[in-house]
Amino acid sequence: MSDGQIVVSGLTKQYRNVRAVDNLSFTVEPGRVTGFLGPNGAGKTTTLRMVLNLVTPTAGNATIGGQRYGDLAEPLRHVGAVLEASSAHKGRTGANHLRVIAAAAGLPRQRVDDVLAMVGLTPAAKRKFKGYSLGMRQRLGIATAMLGDPKVLILDEPANGLDPEGIRWMRDLLKSLAAQGRTVLVSSHLLSEMQILADDLVIIAAGKLVTQGPVDQVMGSMSGAAHVRVRTPQADALTAALTAQNATVTPAEDGALLVLGVDAPAVGRAALAAGVELHELATDRPDLERVFLELTAGKAAIR
Known part of the structure; x- marks a missing residue:
């Protein structure tokens, strides 16, 4: 030791x-x-x-x-x-x-x-x-x-x-x-x-x-800890292309798409193959505060 x-x-x-x-x-x-x-x-x-x-x-x-x-x-x-x-x-x-x-x-x-x-x-x-x-x-x-x-x-x-x-x-x-x-x-x-x-x-x-x-x-270790954030004027076409690759696509409130199941390069390749124009493509990782709050949610101090 x-x-x-x-x-x-x-x-x-x-x-x-x-x-x-x-x-x-x-x-x-x-x-x-x-x-x-x-x-x-x-x-x-x-x-x-x-x-x-x-x-x-x-x-x-x-x-x-x-x-x-x-x-x-x-x-x-x-x-x-x-x-x-x-x-x-x-x-x-x-x-x-x-x-x-x-x-x-x-x-x-x-x-x-x-x-x-x-x-x-x-x-x-x-x-x-x-x-x-x-x-x-x-x-x-x-x-x-x-x-x-x-x-x-x-x-x-x-x-x-x-x-x-x-x-x-x-x-x-x-x-x-x-x-x-x-x-x-x-x-x-x-x-x-x-x-x-x-x-x-x-x-x-x-x-x-x-x-x-x-x-x-x-x-x-968090489920969905990292996702790809993508913005495009052709959201439906990109969603279809990514869904075909078994990715999960969720619309965000600001109009972007949040993609789980594939990384950012794979999203870029799918967009290129589908002829989809991209305005934003980034990997969005949670900060420690978000992970901490999720891990400790509902675990109140013992009294």
Whole structure:
């Protein structure tokens, strides 16, 4: 088993009459960014807290590199985590906040300067925490998580409070960390961003696994996930030509035709053979938001 592999096996958490997580199992691989998605109340944060031994499971277990987080000899050197925007003493500077944590963990002082530079906070290192914006606090949280140069990074809504430039910075940073062979597990509600950022997805609802796998596989698993969009002044002729090839043709509200069962080149060839003029021809793939909503529809949080 890889040092950075996260294995969640049969995790269950029962709070009196509420089952927050229900027999949940999935694996997170090193060298990849894994998006952890689910509606509000799906059990994402509870799951992450169980992985980090902040919450005791009712059943099941979670390991990182084959060990429970609580059994790691030097956890900060193995796992960095941000479950909410960084908190610190309001009168302490960002640099001093990191120095206290580094000293307590036996980490070299140089790591403070390294991680401040990594997250772009060097110019604000001597500013007091109370003057930090939410985006700056998110960056400080990432810096704190990276102090031990860990192989595994677990983040809950890391882009919260970031402006578009900050979100792009976060994306580039997490992709670069994964490219170094680290394991990056990210929970987020920003589905459009996760479609760009993530290599793999784990989607849960009502505490249960809905699906997992590479982004393209999850996107392509939907029935009718991709269709060809075509526009022509000779809709009837093209429909007949495509139907003869066992394609399914559905008129769209805007006058275009939506074609399932054949790809765009096949539609173009059919149009050419039938002497049909085309004004538009494109493959229309759903975004992650549409796939996510379809996958989780009707799966309300357990109460």
